[in-house]
Amino acid sequence: MTEGSPQDEGRRATRGPAHPDTSADGEVDESFERLLDFLKESRAFDFTGYKRASLTRRVRHQMQQVGVPTFDEYHDYLQVHPDEFTALFNTILINVTSFFRDEDAWAQLIGDIVPALLAGSEGRPIRVWSAGCATGQEAYSLAMVFAEAMGINDFRQRVKIYATDVDEEALAVARQATYPDREMRGLPAGLLEKYFEPVGGRFAFAKELRRNVIFGRNDLVQDAPISRIDLLACRNALMYFNAETQSRIVSRLGFALKPDGVLFLGKAEMLLNHTSVFEPIDLKRRFFRRLVRADTGRAAGAPTGAGGGERRSDSDTQLIGLRTEAFLASPVAQLVIDPQDRLALVNNRAGTLLALGERDIGRLFQDLEVSYRPAELRSQVSAARDNRTTIWLRDVEWHRSASETLILDIQVVPLTDPRGRLLGTAIMLNDVSRFRRLQDELEAANRQLETAYEELQSTNEELETTNEELQSTVEELETTNEELQSTNEELETMNEELQSMNDELQSTNEELRERTGQIGTLNDFMESVLGSLRAAVIVVSAEFVVQVWNRQAEDLWGLREHETVGQHLLNLDSGLPTERLKPLIREVLADPAAVAEVTLDAINRRGRSVRLHATVTALVNGDERSSGALIVLEHPAAPEHAAG
Incomplete structure (x- = not known):
């Protein structure tokens, strides 16, 4: 990374x-x-x-x-x-997505971006990556865009769409490629009929195009990116990461794209701090192009082969200057000693590390402090010259000051021409302190880094004195933009969270609506069953509160259901001798397996005497306990008549 x-x-x-x-x-x-x-x-x-x-x-x-x-x-x-x-x-992992989300950006993709990609492809295969695809609507939207632009046959032969996410459950939904009716509302006119077919109350994406969309798990933070991509859609994913992680992901996305490949981001993502990797195509709609740097190697104009003799002197001069600058800019401290033991060359790093300057050039090596500090180098230089071999001094501990200790790897290299003649000796001092120090020395390393940064900043300020005021203004604007960007990302994140919660509540409401319908159907069924019985049926709770009072009970006693349900059975003003039922109810409440029967003389709603056979059984709940009693009242002759 x-x-x-x-x-x-x-x-x-x-x-x-x-x-x-x-x-x-x-x-x-x-x-x-x-x-x-x-x-x-x-x-x-x-x-x-x-x-x-x-x-x-x-x-x-x-x-x-x-x-x-x-x-x-x-x-x-x-x-x-x-x-x-x-x-x-x-x-x-908030999986909030939809078909053609942010219509303005998709219109730009359809009208300008995709036609330009196809025009530059010259008939070669097109590779598209939908990173953070969630449940797949974005990947299928891209498939429809390219199919519309190229034609279905050309799309099937040339386009591969790789759709990845870190959420395996979301990928499982995406692979099924079927969506409910409410997900189809964002589709432009005509696309639903052309690319989807109804299947069991849902809509399935066209099978001949589905084969061109490949789903797989990919973690943008940890996994390697897919390579050679023409169009990369990573929308509303970066905004969940902090600045450091965003920087690593953006570098990976840049690596994934081909030269001049296009990056398609969400409306809350700007790439303000990544201008070295991407340049904006349409900043408002969040389209960016990967930067392509000019080749500075031999292909940029270095002469090769015969016929270059007339310009050889100028080339040599340029090459010598290039080597000199590379030597001076090397991060490794380097010294060069000539055959007369005099200091010939010092690069910038060595000058800073060893306090050497222009006044030391030409002095005898043995007269310099570096010849014996940080290590005894005079004998090593002589041995390297005599034996024509490189000498390593590893883990050299140098107490540079009372509060600073460095660990150095020192390399002494004899320099010879092609004929083997000695030209001098190079000494390279590589600071490896950070690889050798223990964890408790981390604070000291941070102070060193801060000091080195301050020195670098001071050097940059000296070189760019004329641009200081402009640079300050740019930094203030960038700081403001970053703060606004962070706020925008946080608002977008909360918006998606609210949308996710709204989807959950909608699903819950649909389940409640289904359950309510089932309960209503069950109640109608129970009322039909109770109303079809010839006997009067009364259901009471363990506290003798009436819970069911069927139509035959209404006809027998003249009391309506709304007058009895919720009332205490013994308090009802009817011709039913409830006191004789009380001990039977208590019996079945105490013993759920018991069945109590009795024949009663009662007065019906017309004031006439009726003789009824009462059967009392217990209502048993899930833990085998009585939660109430069922009372069935019928004329004694009814069972005999039925038997005859």
């Missing part, structure tokens, strides 16, 4: 530290970082590069769903409940 440019690093350092993993008071939430490390080690999901504000909010939302208050407790909960990983990842 490549990091941001030195200019980017400089601007960040100028503004001061702003760690994205810190809380409002500047303290790192160590328990949350431990949770992220656990997810990375146990499930290979690396969320450490995500913006902490939105990431923390999503994790806390899932913690509330399972009733866990702290990150440490949720860490333990995940270890005990492995199924919770799926719910957590579905909450963090």
